Amino acid sequence: QRMMRDIERKHITGLVFSKLARLSRNLREVQDFGDYFRKHDADLISLSESIDTSTAGGRMFFHLLGVFAQWEREETSERVAASVLTRAKLGKTINGKAPYGYQWKDRQLVIQPDEAPIRRKAYELFLELRRKGTVAKRLNAEGHRTRDGKLWRDMQVTRVLIETSARGIYYFNRVKKHGDWRSAEKPESEWGKVTCEPIVSETLWNQVNQIIEEQLKSWSRPGPLPVQTFGTLAHCVCGSKMYVRSGSAKYVCRKCHRKIPMVDLEGVIHDELKAFFASPAKLASHAAEAKRNLAEKEQALAAHEREIAKVREEMARTHRLCLDGHLTPQGFGDFYKPAEERLNQLNASLPKLQADLDGLRVTEVSSEEVLAEATALYDRWPLMTTDEKRRIVESLIEKVVIGDGEIDITFSYLPTSEEQCKSQQQWRGPG
Numbered sequence: 331q332r333m334m335r336d337i338e339r340k341h342i343t344g345l346v347f348s349k350l351a352r353l354s355r356n357l358r359e360v361q362d363f364g365d366y367f368r369k370h371d372a373d374l375i376s377l378s379e380s381i382d383t384s385t386a387g388g389r390m391f392f393h394l395l396g397v398f399a400q401w402e403r404e405e406t407s408e409r410v411a412a413s414v415l416t417r418a419k420l421g422k423t424i425n426g427k428a429p430y431g432y433q434w435k436d437r438q439l440v441i442q443p444d445e446a447p448i449r450r451k452a453y454e455l456f457l458e459l460r461r462k463g464t465v466a467k468r469l470n471a472e473g474h475r476t477r478d479g480k481l482w483r484d485m486q487v488t489r490v491l492i493e494t495s496a497r498g499i500y501y502f503n504r505v506k507k508h509g510d511w512r513s514a515e516k517p518e519s520e521w522g523k524v525t526c527e528p529i530v531s532e533t534l535w536n537q538v539n540q541i542i543e544e545q546l547k548s549w550s551r552p553g554p555l556p557v558q559t560f561g562t563l564a565h566c567v568c569g570s571k572m573y574v575r576s577g578s579a580k581y582v583c584r585k586c587h588r589k590i591p592m593v594d595l596e597g598v599i600h601d602e603l604k605a606f607f608a609s610p611a612k613l614a615s616h617a618a619e620a621k622r623n624l625a626e627k628e629q630a631l632a633a634h635e636r637e638i639a640k641v642r643e644e645m646a647r648t649h650r651l652c653l654d655g656h657l658t659p660q661g662f663g664d665f666y667k668p669a670e671e672r673l674n675q676l677n678a679s680l681p682k683l684q685a686d687l688d689g690l691r692v693t694e695v696s697s698e699e700v701l702a703e704a705t706a707l708y709d710r711w712p713l714m715t716t717d718e719k720r721r722i723v724e725s726l727i728e729k730v731v732i733g734d735g736e737i738d739i740t741f742s743y744l745p746t747s748e749e750q751c752k753s754q755q756q757w758r759g760p761g
Contacts, residue, residue, distance in 0.1 A: 473675030
């Protein structure tokens with residue numbers, strides 16, 4: 331733009347360049363350059379080509395070379411696109427930034443130990459809060475930052491949640507850009523696929539993305555959490571959700587008017603929880619899940635401590651630069667204060683991580699102890715508040731379907747297992 335202004339005020343009368351391709355490989359841009367220079371009586375002169383736009387022949391040759399330059403660019407682009415498609419179909423990786431929580435190492439997508447715990451936490455928080463903006467605020471408040479060191483935003487949280495690498499499959503070559511901002515998804519046949527170590531379970535990833543899809547369909551802000559124990563889980567066999575009307579003690583389907591008393595449904599779930607934990611297979615899976623959860627907490631704590639050390643090192647480096655006179659007092663404050671704020675946030679959230687890990691280590695139990703805890707949960711159930719019951723039910727059960735005389739319960743407690751344990755309970759409604 332500055333050059334254009336200098337040409338307009340006659341400060342520049344000619345532009346000398348080594349080769350036309352260095353100026354532009356777009357025919358339209360080449361023509362625009364030529365028209366602009368000719369309009370202001372300025373010349374374009376190439377050192378490697380016999381171009382001098384001060385003559386008619388030179389202008390003709392200038393436009394011909396512009397055509398060849400664009401053809402060369404498009405030909406190169408087609409070859410690169412064909413190569414990318416071939417590599418994608420063969421499952422070979424393409425150079426690019428790894429998704430958050432991973433890094434490229436020896437052409438393999440491996441876990442990034444500092445980012446993976448944060449990404450896992452984002453899934454867990456969203457499943458609890460169901461609001462992307464609130465998840466971003468919680469991550470920021472705990473001192474976590476994006477890969478670029480910036481604050482988390484709702485759009486960044488969304489990208490992290492919907493990206494498939496967290497469940498062990500990374501798809502690439504999915505999007506084709508049109509200009510600076512517009513993009514379109516390529517046909518699925520052109521996608522490339524790389525397997526990687528999952529950060530979260532298949533069940534957790536599916537639950538989170540199902541919530542996101544439902545929110546996109548409704549185009550409305552998610553409402554408050556339900557006050558009933560099965561507010562989000564109760565479904566009618568006809569496919570509709572069941573709700574408790576104000577002043578009523580029954581779950582009712584608004585479509586077919588099927589109903590079930592709240593007390594009866596809670597009694598069925600109460601009995602089924604004990605049976606769920608009584609199975610030897612479930613006990614073994616529960617023990618494996620407990621060990622995996624303990625390992626994840628240890629990784630999260632280690633990553634958190636590394637992040638604290640990294641921030642302290644950055645603060646010390648900034649302080650040394652100020653003492654050496656390389657930073658002004660104002661510049662020192664601009665760099666030091668954000669780092670100090672983040673360090674305080676990280677230190678504030680550290681005790682909770684340590685307490686959670688210590689609690690898991692203390693409560694690491696055997697299969698027999700798990701059965702004892704299940705029995706204790708069964709006995710303690712009537713004394714729990716509705717909110718406590720709802721949290722337990724939502725963590726163990728994916729869906730409850732009420733039909734004619736029977737209730738289908740789909741468990742999703744063991745996220746490391748792809749098995750969904752379905753149980754049926756006979757229920758006799760009021761006559």
